[in-house]
Amino acid sequence: MTILPGSVGTLSASDDIEHAIAPEPGRTALLKDMLFGQASTIFAFSVVVIFLLVAILAPWLAPYDPLAQSVLSINKQPSWAHWLGTDQFGRDVLSRMIHGSRNSLLFGLISPALAAFFGTILGVTAGYFGGVVDRVISRVVDLLLAFPELLLAIMIAAVLGGAFWNIIAVITVAFIPGFARVARASTLAVKQEPYIEAAVAVGLRTPTIIIRHVIPNISAPILVLMTLWVASAIRLEASLSFLGIGTRAPNPSWGNIIRDGLNNLFGSPWPIIAAGFAITCVVLSFNLMGDAVRDVLDPETTR
Amino acid sequence: MTIAPSLSRQQPVSSTHPGPLLKVEDLSIEFGPEGTAVRVVEGVSFSIDAGAAVGIVGESGSGKSMTSLAVMGLIPSPPGRIATGRILFEGVDLLGLPRSRMPEIRGRDIAMIFQEPMSSLNPVMTIGDQIGEAIKLHEKMGREERRQRIIELLKLVGIPDPERRLGAYPHQFSGGMRQRVMIAMAVACNPKLLIADEPTTALDVTIQAQVLELMHKIRRTLNTTILLISHDLGVIADICERVIVMYAGKVVEDADVKTIFRSPKHPYTRGLLQSIPRLKDENTRLYQIPGMVPLPGTIKQGCPFFPRCPDRIDKCARETPPLLEITSQQKAACWVSAGATS
Amino acid sequence: MNIAVTGDDLVVVRDVGKTFSEAGGLVFGRSQPSVRAVDGASFEVKRGETLALVGESGCGKSTLGRLLLRLIDASEGEIAIDGVDILRLSSNDMRQMRARVQMIFQDPYGSLSPRRSVAKIIAEPLEIFGLVQTRKQRRDRVAELMIQVGLSPTFMDRYPRQFSGGQRQRIGIARAIAVDPQFIVADEPVSALDVSVQAQIVNLMQDLQKSRGFSYLFIAHDLSVVRHIADRVAVMYLGRIVEIGPKKRIYDFPSHPYTQALLSAVPEPDPETRKSRIILKGDVPSPANVPTGCSFHTRCPIVQPVCRTERPPLVETASRHLAACHFAKPHPIPL
Numbered sequence: 002m003t004i005l006p007g008s009v010g011t012l013s014a015s016d017d018i019e020h021a022i023a024p025e026p027g028r029t030a031l032l033k034d035m036l037f038g039q040a041s042t043i044f045a046f047s048v049v050v051i052f053l054l055v056a057i058l059a060p061w062l063a064p065y066d067p068l069a070q071s072v073l074s075i076n077k078q079p080s081w082a083h084w085l086g087t088d089q090f091g092r093d094v095l096s097r098m099i100h101g102s103r104n105s106l107l108f109g110l111i112s113p114a115l116a117a118f119f120g121t122i123l124g125v126t127a128g129y130f131g132g133v134v135d136r137v138i139s140r141v142v143d144l145l146l147a148f149p150e151l152l153l154a155i156m157i158a159a160v161l162g163g164a165f166w167n168i169i170a171v172i173t174v175a176f177i178p179g180f181a182r183v184a185r186a187s188t189l190a191v192k193q194e195p196y197i198e199a200a201v202a203v204g205l206r207t208p209t210i211i212i213r214h215v216i217p218n219i220s221a222p223i224l225v226l227m228t229l230w231v232a233s234a235i236r237l238e239a240s241l242s243f244l245g246i247g248t249r250a251p252n253p254s255w256g257n258i259i260r261d262g263l264n265n266l267f268g269s270p271w272p273i274i275a276a277g278f279a280i281t282c283v284v285l286s287f288n289l290m291g292d293a294v295r296d297v298l299d300p301e302t303t304r
Numbered sequence: 305m306t307i308a309p310s311l312s313r314q315q316p317v318s319s320t321h322p323g324p325l326l327k328v329e330d331l332s333i334e335f336g337p338e339g340t341a342v343r344v345v346e347g348v349s350f351s352i353d354a355g356a357a358v359g360i361v362g363e364s365g366s367g368k369s370m371t372s373l374a375v376m377g378l379i380p381s382p383p384g385r386i387a388t389g390r391i392l393f394e395g396v397d398l399l400g401l402p403r404s405r406m407p408e409i410r411g412r413d414i415a416m417i418f419q420e421p422m423s424s425l426n427p428v429m430t431i432g433d434q435i436g437e438a439i440k441l442h443e444k445m446g447r448e449e450r451r452q453r454i455i456e457l458l459k460l461v462g463i464p465d466p467e468r469r470l471g472a473y474p475h476q477f478s479g480g481m482r483q484r485v486m487i488a489m490a491v492a493c494n495p496k497l498l499i500a501d502e503p504t505t506a507l508d509v510t511i512q513a514q515v516l517e518l519m520h521k522i523r524r525t526l527n528t529t530i531l532l533i534s535h536d537l538g539v540i541a542d543i544c545e546r547v548i549v550m551y552a553g554k555v556v557e558d559a560d561v562k563t564i565f566r567s568p569k570h571p572y573t574r575g576l577l578q579s580i581p582r583l584k585d586e587n588t589r590l591y592q593i594p595g596m597v598p599l600p601g602t603i604k605q606g607c608p609f610f611p612r613c614p615d616r617i618d619k620c621a622r623e624t625p626p627l628l629e630i631t632s633q634q635k636a637a638c639w640v641s642a643g644a645t646s
Numbered sequence: 647m648n649i650a651v652t653g654d655d656l657v658v659v660r661d662v663g664k665t666f667s668e669a670g671g672l673v674f675g676r677s678q679p680s681v682r683a684v685d686g687a688s689f690e691v692k693r694g695e696t697l698a699l700v701g702e703s704g705c706g707k708s709t710l711g712r713l714l715l716r717l718i719d720a721s722e723g724e725i726a727i728d729g730v731d732i733l734r735l736s737s738n739d740m741r742q743m744r745a746r747v748q749m750i751f752q753d754p755y756g757s758l759s760p761r762r763s764v765a766k767i768i769a770e771p772l773e774i775f776g777l778v779q780t781r782k783q784r785r786d787r788v789a790e791l792m793i794q795v796g797l798s799p800t801f802m803d804r805y806p807r808q809f810s811g812g813q814r815q816r817i818g819i820a821r822a823i824a825v826d827p828q829f830i831v832a833d834e835p836v837s838a839l840d841v842s843v844q845a846q847i848v849n850l851m852q853d854l855q856k857s858r859g860f861s862y863l864f865i866a867h868d869l870s871v872v873r874h875i876a877d878r879v880a881v882m883y884l885g886r887i888v889e890i891g892p893k894k895r896i897y898d899f900p901s902h903p904y905t906q907a908l909l910s911a912v913p914e915p916d917p918e919t920r921k922s923r924i925i926l927k928g929d930v931p932s933p934a935n936v937p938t939g940c941s942f943h944t945r946c947p948i949v950q951p952v953c954r955t956e957r958p959p960l961v962e963t964a965s966r967h968l969a970a971c972h973f974a975k976p977h978p979i980p981l
Contacts, residue, residue: 538913
């Protein structure tokens with residue numbers, strides 16, 4: 002089959018070319034407005050940025066070795082030498098918090114991202130192709146959803162053990178069903194849009210249609226879910242560490258700082274206070290960021 | 305045709321009020337926060353005599369629907385706001401009435417039919433109950449009497465077997481039937497003014513013909529005053545005696561229907577009439593008005609139609625023409641038609 | 647292939663039908679009644695011609711348009727476009743075929759992907775079929791196309807939401823003509839637009855056809871618009887073509903009572919000619935439950951007993967003018 006090259010006539014179909022369209026809202030200005038228009042959003046972004054910097058710069062920021070024990074300074078109150086005091090082994094709580102942020106934030110960022118990736122693939126496949134594919138994927142997802150996340154994580158961790166990547170895998174698997182559900186529902190809605198039919202009529206291949214026209218239009222709910230689950234992942238890691246199957250002692254994570262702190266509550270309350278406060282801050286910030294991301298990504302609000 | 309007595313009690317053609325039934329004066333409607341508000345309707349004035357059928361025609365963004373919603377007191381507020389003007393119904397300014405009085409007038413004195421017959425009916429209530437609700441609100445009537453009234457109404461709007469259909473739900477009706485139910489609800493309390501906002505736009509052409517026929521019948525039997533909002537000049541020509549043409553939030557022409565179709569005086573009306581495809585002629589290239597409707601709030605000075613007008617003169621760019629009397633039957637907001645030269 | 651292709655027939659459709667049936671689920675499915683959306687459609691579209699497909703909502707006109715582009719697969723029948731039997735093409739070959747057949751959609755708001763710029767939307771078909779290689783070529787070609795449909799190329803990096811309904815429809819048209827197709831299915835392209843914008847788009851579509859020579863299947867419910875753009879008209883009712891013929895014949899001498907009613911129902915924008923309308927009784931029956939015999943018999947003003955039992959075939963009442971009615975007779979209606 003030969004394809005006629007587009008013959009370009011000199012004809013301009015209508016002599017009046019329209020020169021007026023709705024004013025451009027200014028995408029960057031709009032973005033700025035959405036992200037920084039509200040005090041809560043500025044707060045959330047600042048907190049996240051500060052915690053990320055702390056995690057990256059941990060070895061340079063931490064005043065002491067987080068693992069160094071000292072019999073001479075056990076259960077110290079906060080002082081100029083130890084800002085957050087020390088724990089029952091005489092380790093500096095601030096240094097443990099700073100190093101622990103690396104583990105917690107890594108779990109918090111990597112697991113939801115991986116879960117979003119795999120969940121989206123599953124959900125879009127189920128939603129776009131429908132039929133048997135949909136039914137099989139949906140049943141498996143339903144099955145996984147029937148287990149509470151924590152229970153699922155404990156089960157897998159008990160089998161695989163608590164190595165770093167195992168914990169990541171555990172949290173990821175626990176989160177996949179949620180993403181798959183949202184992706185599937187959004188795909189079903191987007192698939193009904195006339196522009197999908199238009200893409201087929203134009204001659205696009207199915208994978209291209211999915212990548213170019215389906216995924217960008219379901220990205221908003223997925224990204225919002227991701228920010229929400231960053232918070233959940235940090236919490237889940239903390240829960241696993243608290244139960245003793247997460248980050249292994251003596252390595253610090255916010256979760257096992259709390260666990261150790263609980264055993265020593267009457268010795269010094271400061272490890273629990275510090276870690277609890279940090280988790281609360283990060284979780285709250287990511288939730289607020291989720292709201293902001295949703296507003297920015299909704300094409301209707303950028304009108 | 306036999307109409308039961310309860311329906312045929314006619315409105316006195318001239319009520320106690322001597323003037324027009326509805327008089328809108330200098331109505332302006334704004335949207336958006338104060339200061340940066342955009343005017344979607346500006347300085348609209350017209351009046352409707354009792355018993356008349358008047359059409360407002362215009363394209364999307366002309367402000368025709370907003371005008372009718374303002375009469376009903378249904379402007380969504382916020383963000384909408386009536387900035388200036390008065391809406392006199394039988395001599396009483398509706399805008400001056402306390403909010404609590406409006407529901408009393410809505411439904412009893414002024415009723416409305418909407419474009420979308422599906423979403424305007426409650427899906428979980430039988431149509432008998434929905435019509436009965438309107439009657440219950442405004443009239444004291446026994447249960448059985450009300451039932452009879454509902455059956456008469458359904459008969460009037462041409463729903464076959466009304467005794468049985470009374471208990472049916474909206475989803476059991478087709479689009480045309482639902483529009484009939486909407487009309488029955490609207491005329492349930494024999495309103496003085498019936499506002500129909502694009503009543504046939506969502507319907508197929510053979511069903512549209514049925515509904516137009518029904519509107520004629522309603523007028524004949526109940527002597528209701530009708531304000532019809534439509535973009536379809538065919539529908540307007542069919543129902544109305546007088547036409548108000550709106551463009552970019554303003555009234556640009558107001559005349560009786562024959563005059564406006566025979567000798568339109570505003571260049572926009574002329575362009576609109578020329579650009580409609582007609583069943584009678586073929587192959588003639590359609591006339592097209594160049595350019596596009598200005599976005600609300602972008603015209604700061606002069607005639608809103610100036611950028612697209614074939615007859616414009618310098619004065620049009622500077623001064624906004626008011627609605628000028630061309631003949632006693634016809635008003636147009638155009639300097640050129642009113643006799644201005646350069 | 648037993649389709650006789652004469653020289654000037656671009657599209658040949660023979661006995662095409664489509665039954666939608668909802669299959670039961672794996673475990674908890676329930677079967678739905680099947681819907682006969684299109685039934686035994688046969689017609690041709692000539693090169694450079696506009697065939698209008700008219701009918702009321704639910705008559706199957708949009709489905710038939712999509713069958714011709716294989717956006718929906720036909721249940722039976724044959725469709726040949728330029729001699730190629732498209733129902734037998736593999737999905738890969740069908741995709742290649744899409745360089746020759748394009749579509750213009752009804753909904754100017756929904757048919758453009760909201761997250762892609764105008765340039766990307768228009769360039770998509772050009773890239774698929776390798777008509778542009780470099781970025782500059784692509785932008786030049788998009789600019790040309792935008793000018794041809796009456797849009798300023800300065801807006802090519804903007805997003806669809808900033809454009810009005812008419813402008814979006816122009817973008818959709820630019821996308822459809824980008825690969826220089828031979829056949830365009832236009833599904834109610836102007837019904838969502840305002841009157842004055844409608845005139846602009848109809849004129850644009852006619853101008854493009856004149857300069858490029860492609861054929862249109864113009865799907866519409868508005869008979870006034872069709873009169874301006876069509877060469878021939880096919881009228882559909884409940885999935886079947888009930889009348890087809892040259893435009894002049896259909897409008898001046900409609901032979902099927904449904905066509906007559908349809909034409910007489912159009913409100914004429916002229917207050918001085920109140921025409922007498924044929925008001926049809928009742929509503930269109932559900933396509934899931936098509937009446938026996940002639941499917942129009944439940945609403946027909948001239949119905950006879952035979953109509954309830956025997957389905958009338960589509961027969962010629964005059965040269966190239968066919969109607970499916972036992973009592974078809976050319977009947978000039980007072981317009």
